[in-house]
Amino acid sequence: MISYLDLRQVNARYDDEIRNAVSRVLDSGWYLRGEVTRRFEQHYADYIGTRYCVGCANGLDALTLIFRAYIDMGVMEEGDEVIVPANTYIASILSITENRLQPILVEPDPETLQIDERLIEQAVTARTRAVMIVHLYGRCAYTDRIGDICRRHHLKLIEDNAQAHGCRFQDKLTGSLGNAAAHSFYPTKNLGALGDAGAVTTNDETLARLVAALGNYGSAQRYIFDHVGRNSRMDEIQAAVLDVKLRHLEEANAVRREMASIYINKVNNPLIHIPRCDRDSVWHIFPILSPQRDTLRQYLLDHGVETQIHYPIPPHRQQCYPQWHHLSLPITERIHSQELSLPCNQTMTASEADQISTLLNDYH
Numbered sequence: 001m002i003s004y005l006d007l008r009q010v011n012a013r014y015d016d017e018i019r020n021a022v023s024r025v026l027d028s029g030w031y032l033r034g035e036v037t038r039r040f041e042q043h044y045a046d047y048i049g050t051r052y053c054v055g056c057a058n059g060l061d062a063l064t065l066i067f068r069a070y071i072d073m074g075v076m077e078e079g080d081e082v083i084v085p086a087n088t089y090i091a092s093i094l095s096i097t098e099n100r101l102q103p104i105l106v107e108p109d110p111e112t113l114q115i116d117e118r119l120i121e122q123a124v125t126a127r128t129r130a131v132m133i134v135h136l137y138g139r140c141a142y143t144d145r146i147g148d149i150c151r152r153h154h155l156k157l158i159e160d161n162a163q164a165h166g167c168r169f170q171d172k173l174t175g176s177l178g179n180a181a182a183h184s185f186y187p188t189k190n191l192g193a194l195g196d197a198g199a200v201t202t203n204d205e206t207l208a209r210l211v212a213a214l215g216n217y218g219s220a221q222r223y224i225f226d227h228v229g230r231n232s233r234m235d236e237i238q239a240a241v242l243d244v245k246l247r248h249l250e251e252a253n254a255v256r257r258e259m260a261s262i263y264i265n266k267v268n269n270p271l272i273h274i275p276r277c278d279r280d281s282v283w284h285i286f287p288i289l290s291p292q293r294d295t296l297r298q299y300l301l302d303h304g305v306e307t308q309i310h311y312p313i314p315p316h317r318q319q320c321y322p323q324w325h326h327l328s329l330p331i332t333e334r335i336h337s338q339e340l341s342l343p344c345n346q347t348m349t350a351s352e353a354d355q356i357s358t359l360l361n362d363y364h
Contacts, residue, residue, distance in 0.1 A: 002343055002352050004306040007187055009347040011194070014244055018194075021240035030236060033216070037239040041199070043246060044183075049176040050201040052208035055234030056215045059162040059184025062198040063095030063132075065232065066158055066180045069210040070130075071099060072227055075156065080129040082158075085115035085141070086316060086332040088134040092160050093315045095182075096132070104128070105316060105324070107331045111276045113287065114141040121149050130156040135164035135174045137310070138190065138256075138284035139277050142169050142177045156180070161201075165191040166253045168280040175201050185242055190256070190284050191249050197238040252346035256283040259344045259353045263288075266357035271364070272296070285310050286344035288360075293338050296363055303359050308341040 011018065025036055037055050045053035056062050070076045078100040084092055086105035096103045104123050109116040115133055131150055133141040142159070150157040157178030161167075165183065167174040175181040185197040200211045210227070213220040218229025260283045264274060273289040287310065290296050297307050314336045316324035342356060 002305045002348075002356065004308050004341070004343050005188060005345050006347060007192075010192070010345070013346075014248060017244045018241055021244050022237055025236045025240050028236075032233055032235055034236050036236040036243070037234050040234075040239040040243040040246070043243060044199060045201060047246060047249075048173050048181075048201045050181075051203045052201065052205065054200045054208055054212045054215070055239060056198045056200065056211075057232040057234065058196040059160075059182055059186065059198040060091045060095060061215065061230075061232040062182035062184070062200045063091065063158075063160060064098050065211045065214050065230075066182060066200055066207070067095060067099040067101060067130075068214055069207050070156065072210060072214070073206065076101065076129045079127065081125060081127045082130045082132055083115075083120055083123050083128060083155075084132045085134050085136070086329045087113065087314060087335050088136060088160070089162075089311060090315050090318065090320075091162070091184075092132060092134050093321070097321075101129075102127070105327065105329065105332075107329055108335065110331050110335075112139065113137065113275050113335060114139060115146075117143045117145045117149075120146060121153075124149070124153050124155070128153065128155060130158055132158045132160055133178070134160040134162075135167055136285075137287050138164045138167055138282040140164070140167050140169045140174055140280060142174065147177070150178075158182070162186075162198075163189065163284040164282055165189065165284075166249050167282045176203075179204060180207055185238070190253060190282055191242065191245055193238040194241050195238055197234045197242065198232075199234070253282045255346040255348070256344055257281070258350065259283070259348050260286055262350060262353035263342060263344070263357055266354065267360045269361050269363060272360055283344050286342045287339050288342060289335065289338040290340060291338055293340050297340055299363055300356070300359060305356055305359060306343065310339060310341050311336060 041053040081102045159181035161175040161181045162184035164174045180202040183199045185193040214229040215232035218225045218227035
């Protein structure tokens with residue numbers, strides 16, 4: 001069986017380094033808001049290319065705290081609109097609605113599966129305050145046109161970088177392209193912790209300080225609460241693990257790119273569509289589209305290949321958002337009904353990717 005992703009194999013590569021790092025945390029007796037977290041924040045900020053990185057509990061909190069900080073700064077207020085791709089994972093939407101902001105769902109480009117830059121400007125209204133781009137599947141969603149739209153309309157550009165650690169746009173990394181970015185370190189991510197963890201990166205000192213305070217009950221100074229905050233903090237053990245794995249991220253992403261290249265060059269079945277992508281993707285997910293998705297998935301499983309679906313139900317069809325059930329978003333709906341994710345990770349071998357490519361070409 002070729003598993004979709006075996007986290008034991010992923011972490012076994014760094015076993016000694018992780019155990020030593022965790023042991024040092026245990027021996028220190030300091031488990032929250034300590035030097036290990038500060039060190040990882042600095043290393044990750046340096047890697048992404050921003051002045052600041054603020055650790056938090058998870059990727060959803062990272063996004064939510066960005067919007068909450070902008071509200072407390074007076075940049076946004078309840079009822080303001082945030083443009084967001086319609087085919088994103090639900091966390092992107094939850095972060096907006098939790099702050100009582102209004103998501104404006106924009107269809108993706110069917111060729112790239114990223115937000116369609118041609119549709120963004122027509123969605124801008126007098127209440128629009130931000131555009132959220134989601135680097136879905138580990139692909140860069142940013143374009144010069146999107147940056148220009150945000151500048152001309154004075155909109156904040158927020159990156160959901162949960163799936164794209166190490167992805168590039170020209171000479172910069174995603175997570176440094178907008179005003180602020182959220183990162184998830186969920187265990188399955190390219191840079192994954194041994195539990196939940198997240199971070200915000202930005203060049204805005206005021207925003208960074210406010211995000212840090214909001215994630216610490218609203219307090220920047222002990223027992224003084226200037227904001228209504230929440231408890232959202234990265235612990236020292238997760239920071240230690242992430243600092244180890246950050247050193248190996250580029251190497252791991254290179255293997256993912258190698259596996260993806262095999263699929264791209266060898267799969268030629270007309271029943272299977274591989275969306276267009278640039279070479280700087282980090283392939284958190286390798287998506288293919290097929291109108292026979294469910295049958296194809298069973299075929300691969302019967303031949304010893306495990307796959308996943310990202311994601312079977314689009315946000316506007318979820319029961320938690322009944323107000324959107326009337327919306328017609330045909331491109332989004334087609335993607336969610338046809339998407340199938342192939343194994344693509346740093347534990348794979350070229351022979352396994354070759355085997356999967358052959359199976360895909362033999363499918364009929």
